[in-house]
Amino acid sequence: MTRLSLFPALMAESYREVTPQWLKARGFAAVIFDIDNTLVPHGQEATPEVTAYFSALHEAGIRTFLISNNSEERVKPFAEAVSSGFVCKADKPSRKRFRTAMAQMGSSSGDTLAVGDQLFTDVLGANRSGLTSLLVQPVEPHDPPGVAWKRFFEKILLFFVNKSEKQLKSPEE
Ligand SMILES: [Mg+2]
Numbered sequence: 001m002t003r004l005s006l007f008p009a010l011m012a013e014s015y016r017e018v019t020p021q022w023l024k025a026r027g028f029a030a031v032i033f034d035i036d037n038t039l040v041p042h043g044q045e046a047t048p049e050v051t052a053y054f055s056a057l058h059e060a061g062i063r064t065f066l067i068s069n070n071s072e073e074r075v076k077p078f079a080e081a082v083s084s085g086f087v088c089k090a091d092k093p094s095r096k097r098f099r100t101a102m103a104q105m106g107s108s109s110g111d112t113l114a115v116g117d118q119l120f121t122d123v124l125g126a127n128r129s130g131l132t133s134l135l136v137q138p139v140e141p142h143d144p145p146g147v148a149w150k151r152f153f154e155k156i157l158l159f160f161v162n163k164s165e166k167q168l169k170s171p172e173e
Contacts (some may be wrong), residue, residue: 005127006119006157008135011166015039015053015115015136020060022168023113030063030107032098032126034116035078036070037138043074046081054082065101067092067114069121092116093125102131118147119154134168 012018015038023031036042039050057064066086068075079086085104090097102112109130116122117138126133138151 004124006124007127007161008119008123008133008166009127010113010132010134010168011161011163012134012136012168014139017168018113018115018134020057020062023057023062024060026113027111028062028113028132029111030065030102030105030113031057032065032067032101032112032114032131033084034092034118034122035066035068035075037117037140038115038122038136039139040078041140046078051082054084058083063105063107065105067097067101067125092121093128095125095129098125098129098131102129118150119157120150 015033018031023029033039040047054064064082064084066075066079066082066084067090068086068088069090069092070088072088075086075088085101087097087100098114102108105112112131113134114122114126114129114131115134115136116126117136119135123133123135
């Protein structure tokens with residue numbers, strides 16, 4: 001189902017809440033991640049915490065993929081560090097790369113989660129592709145130029161979202 005919606009299906013403070021246990025309890029087999037400000041501050045390399053997190057996902061049988069609008073130079077080393085397939089210069093919110101990611105992971109829109117920090121790229125792209133979107137708080141409070149205006153409109157839109165309905169609940173809840 002294609003939904004032209006800027007509203008995330010789910011919200012969390014951080015990718016850390018998206019645990020292997022939670023994913024399995026919700027029936028997700030694969031996760032597509034944005035990189036900048038979702039996993040690390042803009043432009044930063046993968047931290048030991050992030051690489052350990054991806055290892056834990058893989059050990060639990062969860063497949064992962066990175067979709068970034070950033071350059072190959074930025075994305076490729078990060079993807080190698082977390083042992084994930086990737087698409088760079090993805091033109092999110094284009095649906096094309098979300099399809100590529102699911103094809104490469106052998107997953108479908110029904111069992112794939114997309115995690116990102118921006119409504120106008122990550123969430124819109126995931127919603128248009130029919131998969132479940134999860135918005136996380138940006139890792140860094142200060143954005144590079146060009147993102148500030150989007151954050152302004154995001155704040156307005158998120159004012160209308162009932163966040164308590166969308167927060168992740170641990171599997172036992
Ligand atoms: Mg981002």
